[in-house]
Amino acid sequence: MAEPILKWVGGKRQLLQELRAHFPISYEEYHEPFIGGGAVFFEMEPTEGSINDLNRRLITFYEVIRDYPEDLIEENQRHRYEEGYYYDARDRFNELHQLEERSIEQEIEEASLMLYLNRTGYNGLYRVNQSNEFNVPFGTHRNPDFVRERQIRKASAVLEHIEIYNRDFSYLKDRAAEGDLVYFDPPYEPVSQTADFTEYQSEGFNKDDQRRLRDLAEQLSNTGVNVVISNSPPVWELYQDIDEFDVSTVGASRMINSDPDNRDDVAEVIITNVAKEDQQQQDLGNYV
Numbered sequence: 001m002a003e004p005i006l007k008w009v010g011g012k013r014q015l016l017q018e019l020r021a022h023f024p025i026s027y028e029e030y031h032e033p034f035i036g037g038g039a040v041f042f043e044m045e046p047t048e049g050s051i052n053d054l055n056r057r058l059i060t061f062y063e064v065i066r067d068y069p070e071d072l073i074e075e076n077q078r079h080r081y082e083e084g085y086y087y088d089a090r091d092r093f094n095e096l097h098q099l100e101e102r103s104i105e106q107e108i109e110e111a112s113l114m115l116y117l118n119r120t121g122y123n124g125l126y127r128v129n130q131s132n133e134f135n136v137p138f139g140t141h142r143n144p145d146f147v148r149e150r151q152i153r154k155a156s157a158v159l160e161h162i163e164i165y166n167r168d169f170s171y172l173k174d175r176a177a178e179g180d181l182v183y184f185d186p187p188y189e190p191v192s193q194t195a196d197f198t199e200y201q202s203e204g205f206n207k208d209d210q211r212r213l214r215d216l217a218e219q220l221s222n223t224g225v226n227v228v229i230s231n232s233p234p235v236w237e238l239y240q241d242i243d244e245f246d247v248s249t250v251g252a253s254r255m256i257n258s259d260p261d262n263r264d265d266v267a268e269v270i271i272t273n274v275a276k277e278d279q280q281q282q283d284l285g286n287y288v
């Protein structure tokens with residue numbers, strides 16, 4: 001099984017088994033339009049399909065992994081885990097982002113800095129200011145691994161035949177076809193007014209985006225696409241009147257008990273149009 005290369009807010013590692021239980025036993029292509037750290041994608045190891053994210057640095061990172069894994073590994077070996085070096089690397093990362101056109105070498109450099117900053121910055125956060133400048137401070141880690149040779153080679157092989165986009169999730173309207181599986185893991189609707197879920201992108205993802213996603217999910221469902229969505233409980237009401245979608249709650253107490261410090265430990269909902277008898281949970285016994 002391939003592993004995610006980056007740490008990413010909203011990572012789905014703990015929910016993998018529950019999510020997979022709702023996936024159909026068989027499908028054609030696999031699409032993940034909010035790829036983030038890609039925990040589910042790398043677990044699935046699909047051979048055909050697409051990934052996407054609005055975050056351009058993240059998408060450059062995956063393109064470089066797919067197309068130039070050895071150059072990336074070589075570049076990663078140049079970095080040092082030192083505070084002064086970290087802040088110079090952060091400046092360079094922001095400088096590269098400002099360039100209108102970049103050479104392949106500059107994209108490889110940016111991808112390598114993305115990984116370095118993710119492994120050595122505070123808490124593995126990705127956070128940017130209004131001008132899209134990455135502003136996470138230096139973090140304390142024991143032997144941070146920013147080379148990740150084995151993981152990069154494995155991920156590169158998985159990505160070999162996968163299309164990579166840097167668009168709004170709505171590209172799927174024209175890309176997903178009957179029999180495909182789409183897994184949507186959007187930025188979550190905040191559970192409370194005070195919850196801060198805006199760190200994904202400075203633009204955020206608002207209620208209208210949640211409704212656009214619901215409309216697209218319904219449209220895809222009508223054309224025979226298998227749809228699975230994870231989100232936080234408040235979005236349940238957006239789907240309650242659509243007959244073909246079932247909503248179940250997962251995650252809550254078990255995650256809270258096993259890791260009290262985990263900030264992702266809110267209950268989640270899984271929304272799907274995959275009929276119970278076609279779901280993998282039939283194969284996994286009564287795991288869920």
Ligand SMILES: C[S@@+](CC[C@H](N)C(=O)[O-])C[C@H]1O[C@@H](n2cnc3c(N)ncnc32)[C@H](O)[C@@H]1O
Nearest residue numbers: 008010011012034036037038039054168169185
């Ligand atoms: C919850 S995270 C995905 C987490 C991922 N499943 C993982 O395991 O790491 C949501 C992602 O959606 C991206 N995003 C936000 N708005 C978007 C949009 N309109 N279209 C596509 N991607 C978007 C963010 O950049 C972020 O990476």
